[in-house]
Amino acid sequence: MLEIRDLHAAVEGHEILRGIDLSVAAGEVHAIMGPNGSGKSTLAQVLAGRETFEVTRGEILFEGESLLDRSPEERAQLGIFLAFQYPVEIPGVQNLYFLRTAVNALRKARGEEELDPASFMRLVREKAKLVDLDEKLLKRAVNDGFSGGEKKRNEILQMAVLEPKLCILDETDSGLDIDALRTVARGVNALRSPERAMIVVTHYQRLLDYIEPDRVHVLSDGRIVRSGGKDLALELEKSGYGWIEGRAAGAGS
Amino acid sequence: MSDSDTRHVEQLASQEYKYGFVSDIDQELFSPGLDENTVRAISAKKGEPEWMLEWRLRAFRHWLTMEEPHWPKADYPPIDYQQIVYFAAPKSASERPKSLDEVDPELLAIYNKLGIPLQEQEVLAGVAVDAVLDSVSVATTFREKLSELGIIFCSMSEAIREHPELVRKYLGSVVPYTDNFFATLNSAVFSDGSFVYVPKGVRCPMELSTYFRINAANTGQFERTLIVADEGAYVSYLEGCTAPMRDENQLHAAVVELVALDEATIKYSTVQNWYPGDEQGRGGIYNFVTKRGKAHRKAKISWTQVETGSAITWKYPSCVLLGDESVGEFYSVALTSKRQQADTGTKMIHVGRNTRSTIISKGISALEGQNTYRGLVKVAPGAENARNFSQCDSMLIGDRCGAHTFPYIDVANPTAIVEHEATTSKIGEDQIFYCQQRGIPVEDAVSMIVSGFCKEVFQELPMEFAVEAQKLLGISLENSVG
Numbered sequence A: 001m002l003e004i005r006d007l008h009a010a011v012e013g014h015e016i017l018r019g020i021d022l023s024v025a026a027g028e029v030h031a032i033m034g035p036n037g038s039g040k041s042t043l044a045q046v047l048a049g050r051e052t053f054e055v056t057r058g059e060i061l062f063e064g065e066s067l068l069d070r071s072p073e074e075r076a077q078l079g080i081f082l083a084f085q086y087p088v089e090i091p092g093v094q095n096l097y098f099l100r101t102a103v104n105a106l107r108k109a110r111g112e113e114e115l116d117p118a119s120f121m122r123l124v125r126e127k128a129k130l131v132d133l134d135e136k137l138l139k140r141a142v143n144d145g146f147s148g149g150e151k152k153r154n155e156i157l158q159m160a161v162l163e164p165k166l167c168i169l170d171e172t173d174s175g176l177d178i179d180a181l182r183t184v185a186r187g188v189n190a191l192r193s194p195e196r197a198m199i200v201v202t203h204y205q206r207l208l209d210y211i212e213p214d215r216v217h218v219l220s221d222g223r224i225v226r227s228g229g230k231d232l233a234l235e236l237e238k239s240g241y242g243w244i245e246g247r248a249a250g251a252g253s
Numbered sequence B: 001m002s003d004s005d006t007r008h009v010e011q012l013a014s015q016e017y018k019y020g021f022v023s024d025i026d027q028e029l030f031s032p033g034l035d036e037n038t039v040r041a042i043s044a045k046k047g048e049p050e051w052m053l054e055w056r057l058r059a060f061r062h063w064l065t066m067e068e069p070h071w072p073k074a075d076y077p078p079i080d081y082q083q084i085v086y087f088a089a090p091k092s093a094s095e096r097p098k099s100l101d102e103v104d105p106e107l108l109a110i111y112n113k114l115g116i117p118l119q120e121q122e123v124l125a126g127v128a129v130d131a132v133l134d135s136v137s138v139a140t141t142f143r144e145k146l147s148e149l150g151i152i153f154c155s156m157s158e159a160i161r162e163h164p165e166l167v168r169k170y171l172g173s174v175v176p177y178t179d180n181f182f183a184t185l186n187s188a189v190f191s192d193g194s195f196v197y198v199p200k201g202v203r204c205p206m207e208l209s210t211y212f213r214i215n216a217a218n219t220g221q222f223e224r225t226l227i228v229a230d231e232g233a234y235v236s237y238l239e240g241c242t243a244p245m246r247d248e249n250q251l252h253a254a255v256v257e258l259v260a261l262d263e264a265t266i267k268y269s270t271v272q273n274w275y276p277g278d279e280q281g282r283g284g285i286y287n288f289v290t291k292r293g294k295a296h297r298k299a300k301i302s303w304t305q306v307e308t309g310s311a312i313t314w315k316y317p318s319c320v321l322l323g324d325e326s327v328g329e330f331y332s333v334a335l336t337s338k339r340q341q342a343d344t345g346t347k348m349i350h351v352g353r354n355t356r357s358t359i360i361s362k363g364i365s366a367l368e369g370q371n372t373y374r375g376l377v378k379v380a381p382g383a384e385n386a387r388n389f390s391q392c393d394s395m396l397i398g399d400r401c402g403a404h405t406f407p408y409i410d411v412a413n414p415t416a417i418v419e420h421e422a423t424t425s426k427i428g429e430d431q432i433f434y435c436q437q438r439g440i441p442v443e444d445a446v447s448m449i450v451s452g453f454c455k456e457v458f459q460e461l462p463m464e465f466a467v468e469a470q471k472l473l474g475i476s477l478e479n480s481v482g
């Protein structure tokens, strides 16, 4: 489904991603781990088309087509969803209205009719239950004054409602207590399907106890330095990232 | 913001003016120029009584002693008052129509083009409309129904003829003819406008609405509106404005006076969309307007304005809170784009005890637009326990525009509590990206974010105007869900 080849990306001339190769097939869950500052969020945002980052080399193919010339909304319309590490607040814009605008924008792009308000509400209520999101939050402004946990649940709610093909979760676990983590994982697992792929970015192995990955990749200094099965995550949990940093420094010298 | 975002935003901000057509109707025009004879001629044209002419002349003679003020934050070349046409009327309206059936079909067509089909408004929306084209009021709908309740809603010219006792009592009682340069000019040469009187204890059952339209070239529009809500009465009044696209600037110097007697409420909403001029700053309306209301005991005056048009906007809808426990409110959205300049805000003058005022101002600047909030909160020595809350937020789109805030506070009573909050923000690149990532195109994202920013003001507008305001800002509002 997703094919990343020799991807380089820079911000203001400073190279952050330095040659990433990754391929993710439908039905798979890939975990991306790595120390802070290694480029995990950058990778997630480059996939989603954020123009802050300039792709200087390489290619990203989604279902066989290049994404590089596509705007963020076109990528979203193709079925790419990013759950943000820091969900953005939009004062004055009702959460429900935002979500409905998004649903209808995606439907329009697919040539479908707008969802009528009643069906939309039914859909949202059902998904809100799944992630245990207080319905009161639907009437509030997007993420405005939400707690950290509420913001993360709201991201998963959006993901559940928008039903993307490729879900990218950027540190969705950070800042969550164990109950919230379970709830979020339940929401994510409910979306696992043979047609859908997931990239789960995390700093800790904790989330992977609940969302079992098919593959684990370790990112360091803008490169994938190791890949393996789910055991790799456990190994990292024990040994920490120290060995990688040593290695990366060694590789650089 | 990335380049492509900026491009999209600028596209949005520089959308074509949709109301710029010029209508070819048979016009009766005065030749340009202003002297006592012009004032006499306007008055004669309208068949005014002697007292009205006298008042105009007093204003004119006073105006000759005044100088054009230049303290607002706006740059414009000198105005030549001798080049302006002070009276333009559609010929067919010299005999004023008594019902819509008698209105020139060409005129009705103009209003249809503006999206204000008078007939439909009359039948469907239940909004009583007075339409002012250039200098003359062309149609007032729904009059019979209103008159059953004793409500008077007619053109100012007609009010002067038919209700002289009310006009004499209240005209100039809030904005005296000596008030300021433009108000004084208006007092001398005002052409028409709307008059409303709601009797004691009556709640006006529908929104009253006036649409102002400048059509003729080189014409100044000097309308004068007077609204009187007698004790315990309630009225909600809407004003909308458009003008054709022309290369030269046109002066609009209106005066609006509101009188809310004891326990009365007046809600006054404006959606101002005069032609703003082009990208180079050619043409557009100079919107120099004086709006003020007097609130008596327990009365409430609420101004809501959405200002998207005009080359230069200079206006401060104000409340004089005379009576004890009276309330003043000001909700404003001002959007400046291209080379537009707006210097707008309010004055809240607390005179009575336990008076309260609220100011919510949202300024949006895009392209090279300049947006200034200027407001005064004044608490007189006798105004025990006066309360004011002001919030002025500015949003910048792009980096060639500007936002400025000048809050003046003048408190002469120690029991007063005056709070002022102000913020300035750039439209967030992260907010736009967040929306895009959910599949929402940039233009819609910007509209949505701006609309969210203005929400506290939009929710003060009557429904049908909220819809219009949202269209004007290219915005879809959240009214269908929730």
Ligand SMILES: Nc1ncnc2c1ncn2[C@@H]1O[C@H](COP(=O)(O)OP(=O)(O)O)[C@@H](O)[C@H]1O
Binding pocket: A011, A016, A034, A035, A036, A037, A038, A039, A040, A041, A042, A043, A052
């Ligand atoms: N917008 C930006 N401007 C400049 N530097 C950035 C920007 N975004 C990220 N970086 C830098 O890129 C590196 C990788 O950051 P990030 O992708 O957020 O790492 P991670 O998510 O793995 O913690 C860091 O050194 C960070 O400071």
Ligand SMILES: [Mg+2]
Binding pocket: A040, A041, A042, A085, A171
């Ligand atoms: Mg990160």
